[in-house]
Every structure is written in C-alpha cells, then in structure tokens.
Amino acid sequence: MESYFDIDIWGLVAAVVMVLVAAAISALMKTGVAKSLIWATARSLVQLLAMGFILEYVIRQNNVWLVIGLIALMLLAAVQITMGRATGAPKGLVGIVLLSLVVTMLLMLAIVAELIVRPKPWYAPQLVIPLTGMLLGNTVSALALGLSRFFESMRERYAEVNTMLALGATKWEAAKPSMISSIRLGLLPSIAMLASSGIVTIPGMMSGQIIAGKSPVSAAKYQFVILAAVAALTLVADSIIIALIYKRCFISYDRYFVPEPAKKLSFKDLVQLHKSVHPGEKPEDAKRAAAKEQHAQMR
Amino acid sequence: MTEGEVVAQTTKTSTATATGASGGARHLFTARDVTAVMPRRGGGETTVFQGLEFHVDGGEVVDLTGPSGSGKSTLLTAFARLNVYTTGSFALDGKDSDTFTPQQWRVNVAYLPQTSTLIGETVADAIRLPWTLKVRQGERAHEPKDMLSDAHIRATLDRMGCRDIDLGRAPRDLSGGQAARVSLARTLLTKPRVLLADEVDAGLDEENADKVADLLKLAAHEGTAVVRIRHRAPDGRATRMMVLKDGALREVPLPTAAQVAAAQRADVVDGSADDTADGTADEKE
Numbered sequence: 391m392e393s394y395f396d397i398d399i400w401g402l403v404a405a406v407v408m409v410l411v412a413a414a415i416s417a418l419m420k421t422g423v424a425k426s427l428i429w430a431t432a433r434s435l436v437q438l439l440a441m442g443f444i445l446e447y448v449i450r451q452n453n454v455w456l457v458i459g460l461i462a463l464m465l466l467a468a469v470q471i472t473m474g475r476a477t478g479a480p481k482g483l484v485g486i487v488l489l490s491l492v493v494t495m496l497l498m499l500a501i502v503a504e505l506i507v508r509p510k511p512w513y514a515p516q517l518v519i520p521l522t523g524m525l526l527g528n529t530v531s532a533l534a535l536g537l538s539r540f541f542e543s544m545r546e547r548y549a550e551v552n553t554m555l556a557l558g559a560t561k562w563e564a565a566k567p568s569m570i571s572s573i574r575l576g577l578l579p580s581i582a583m584l585a586s587s588g589i590v591t592i593p594g595m596m597s598g599q600i601i602a603g604k605s606p607v608s609a610a611k612y613q614f615v616i617l618a619a620v621a622a623l624t625l626v627a628d629s630i631i632i633a634l635i636y637k638r639c640f641i642s643y644d645r646y647f648v649p650e651p652a653k654k655l656s657f658k659d660l661v662q663l664h665k666s667v668h669p670g671e672k673p674e675d676a677k678r679a680a681a682k683e684q685h686a687q688m689r
Numbered sequence: 690m691t692e693g694e695v696v697a698q699t700t701k702t703s704t705a706t707a708t709g710a711s712g713g714a715r716h717l718f719t720a721r722d723v724t725a726v727m728p729r730r731g732g733g734e735t736t737v738f739q740g741l742e743f744h745v746d747g748g749e750v751v752d753l754t755g756p757s758g759s760g761k762s763t764l765l766t767a768f769a770r771l772n773v774y775t776t777g778s779f780a781l782d783g784k785d786s787d788t789f790t791p792q793q794w795r796v797n798v799a800y801l802p803q804t805s806t807l808i809g810e811t812v813a814d815a816i817r818l819p820w821t822l823k824v825r826q827g828e829r830a831h832e833p834k835d836m837l838s839d840a841h842i843r844a845t846l847d848r849m850g851c852r853d854i855d856l857g858r859a860p861r862d863l864s865g866g867q868a869a870r871v872s873l874a875r876t877l878l879t880k881p882r883v884l885l886a887d888e889v890d891a892g893l894d895e896e897n898a899d900k901v902a903d904l905l906k907l908a909a910h911e912g913t914a915v916v917r918i919r920h921r922a923p924d925g926r927a928t929r930m931m932v933l934k935d936g937a938l939r940e941v942p943l944p945t946a947a948q949v950a951a952a953q954r955a956d957v958v959d960g961s962a963d964d965t966a967d968g969t970a971d972e973k974e
Contacts, residue, residue: 558824644791
C-alpha cells in the first residue's frame, strides 16, 4: 500500500492564504495577534523548508560526518533554547545542559537506533536525524521547565531550607523536595503524551508514516518505541541536570545561597561556546557574525 | 563610633566576662572575631559588626538584646555557621568548627529560627524530621526503638507542657503559639549542646511566651547552653544579659527581681504589638 499524495506549490499558497484570512479577521477584531501570527507563519515556512532541503541533501549524500555535524548543530540550538526558556536559572549552566543533552542523545541513538531499529548504514540520516530532533524537542522543554522550577522552588523554600540545614540536613537533603518537584513537573508532559496517545491524538510521527503510505500498525510500533524512549530519556536528562546543579544553591560549609538569575543567553555566549568546542577556528569570523547579529537585534 | 573604638570596647568586655566566669576555664562554646558584612541593596557593602567575641557555658541562659537591625539574628546564624555574610572562628569544647562537618556542627550548635517552619503532613512528622536526616542515622541506633513512635512523642510533648497540641493535626492548623512550641520541641528533642533561640516568643501572648521560656529554662537545667534573642521585657530567667548595639557586644547587669516584676506589669499594659513590628524589621538582617 505505497501511495503518497504530494503537496504542490498551490497547496502552500492555500495554507498561507488561510493564515492571511485568519490574520485579517483578528485584525478586524483588534486582538493584536495578527502581526505575530503572520510573522510566525513566515518563520515556520522558511525554517521547515530549509530543514527539508538540508535533510534532503544530507540524506542524498549519506555521509557520516554530515550527519554528525547536523546533530552537533541541533544540540547547540537545543542548549540555546533551553537556557533562553529556563527563567530564573543562574548563569554558568551551559556546559551542564550540553552534557546532559549529549548523554541522553547518545543513549537514544544507541538504544533506539542501533539496538531496536538497526539501520544500515548505522548512521542512516533518514532515521538518526528525525530521532534526534524528536528527542531534543521533548528534552529541551522538560529541561527548561525543570530548571526554572528547581531554582524557583529553592528560592521559595528559603525558610524551609534554612530550617532543615539548622537541624543538620545535608545539602542533598535540604534540596531534595525542590529536586523532586522539578523532575515531576518536567516529566508531566511526557507522561500525559504517553497516556493520551492513540486516544485523543495520533502523534505526529505516526500520522506522518500513515500519510506516507506505511502500514498503520508498523507506524504504531514505531511511535510507541519513540514515545517510550523519549519519556525515559527525558527523565534521565532531567535527573542528570538536577543532580549536577543542586549544589549551586549552597556555598562553603553547606550554607544556603541561591545565585542570581542569569540574563538571557545572547548570541555572544553561543560564539564563546562554539569557540570552546572548536578552538582551532579563526576568531574574526565569529566576531563579525556576532557584530552582525547585534546590529540586527538593535534594529 | 569609629571602628577602633568598637574593637577596643569588645575586647574590654570579653576580658571582663572571661574573668567573671570561673577564672578563664575553657568555655563550652566560644566565638572569636565574628564579622558580618552585608551587601547593600543597589551595590556596596555595610559592616554590621566586626571582631565580636562571645562565649557561653552549659546551664546558662544568655539574653541577647539590642535595637532592630543591630545584627542579633545575624550573630546567632553566624554561630550556627548558616549565614553567608559572616566570618569568624567558633569552637565547641575548644574544638574548632572546621574540624566538624557542617551537619555535626549544627547538630551541636542548633539555631532555632524566629518563624517556625514545620515540615510534614502532621505535627508528629514535623517533630520526627530531624531524626530522618543522615547525620542522626548512627545516633538512632543508641536511642530506644520507639523514640519516633507517636506515643513517645506524645509523652515528651506532655512533659514539655504541650498537652494542647494534637499530634495528628496539620502543622498549618496550629496557632502561632503552638507552632512556636512545636518548633522548639523539635529542636530540643535533638538535645543540642548550644541552643540559639531567635526571638521564639515574638508575637506570642503572655501565657505562651511564658511556656516557651519555661521550656528553654528546662533545657538549660539539663545542661544546654541557651542564648535567647529577646525584645520583650526581662522575664527573670536569664543568667546573663548582653546588648548588641552599634556594632559592639556588651554585657549589662541583670535586672533585679523588682525591676523584672515592674517590667512585666508594663509589658502586660503595653501588649506585644511593637514586638511583632520589631520582629518583621529584624527579618531583613
């Protein structure tokens, strides 16, 4: 049952017209969302098409280094998005976020791709890259939610933490309620997704495979493996990060001190990160790129 | 007052008290060179006090008074080594605090915060909390097995004059006075060697304040060194009185029995409204 219905250029136009009509209606109703709706639509069209062309190229080339390079880029973007969304988290967490994302991503690829699906070649881009994307998308929101919640909770529990320390609690014991609440909150969306899939929603991946003409049953098997792995690995990522950062809320002699929230991660920090990951590169290019970005931001 | 004067004054006071107490014998708890430097809102720093000396022995009840913002709470949290803005050297039985783990130090030198934070579903859980901590896991082996049973906690609370407190109640349903006593009982049951009570009677009515004072006096009888921050009029239970003012810590003579009685009569008329106001101001320290 291999049948696939392609969308031609008029399909895209129709979708855009639909959004324009919706925007016009909302502009008439003065809801104030018309502009951002159009802007977001334009962005999504460009970004998705770009991703499509890039993926097509990478899949056609079928080159292991291209795959690894693309995954590295996705990881960096994931770090940036996590830090941007994690309000209230102090600075200096970039390394830890990157570490936990890399660890969970490697686990995902090792277990789901190489142990369960076993593609040939092992780096098959049409499997590995969408897998990474689905994992990162989920982990990023869980980590951002978990990080914000942890530091917010540690600030809120000021009196409780100090009381526990005064009674002889260790840093771990005093921070534990905040850790639990943070991990629980970060994991809620994954659990809800697992429980509701198949009843309320046909998840994106399964829909995609069915539309592409694959058997719905094999699509369901695929979807289940991905959902289960993503939920489990989100827990892993969240636990790694919380276990590594809880000490940030204490200073010497186990005294309670929550660091100031960091300002939003800027493009400069990314360049800095990029430089520490690839130290061999010329700094001029990075600097020029940063200046350009800043100029664009000012306008 | 300049800094030089502050230091000179504290040194003088400490020699005076050292000779006063059993001829320079080693004290249970000593604090030397205690300094607090707070960050100011909007940048800069404020030195609250500098180079303070203090000591206390088992069985003593030392009252610490002084105007709001003089750093009394800061001083006590410095003793328990909980305060991030303070430095100093502290010793228990002549052993420096750095030779203890932070947890062991705080088990021995227990700070009791002004606001009672009771953690747990029920009052019994809140009282059991210290015994669930790792630092006391070894200790529990030596305690009787039923020490954490509700019956045992009930008996202990009754002995402390807390008959009115139901163990099964949620901590948030307690009155202010009851919560203060449960919080005090929780710390007292851990038998600290030094108890640093930060205005635990603030905002309590006369009757509850009296009960709290009795509990502290009982602990002192059993050998604990008690330091109390107080805003209320003297209640006749202190064995020494210290005043922290303008960065200097001075010992002042104890009020006579007649003065205590007069002050308590005045306190009843005054009420404790200004105590509560002082208390909230103090929290910022």
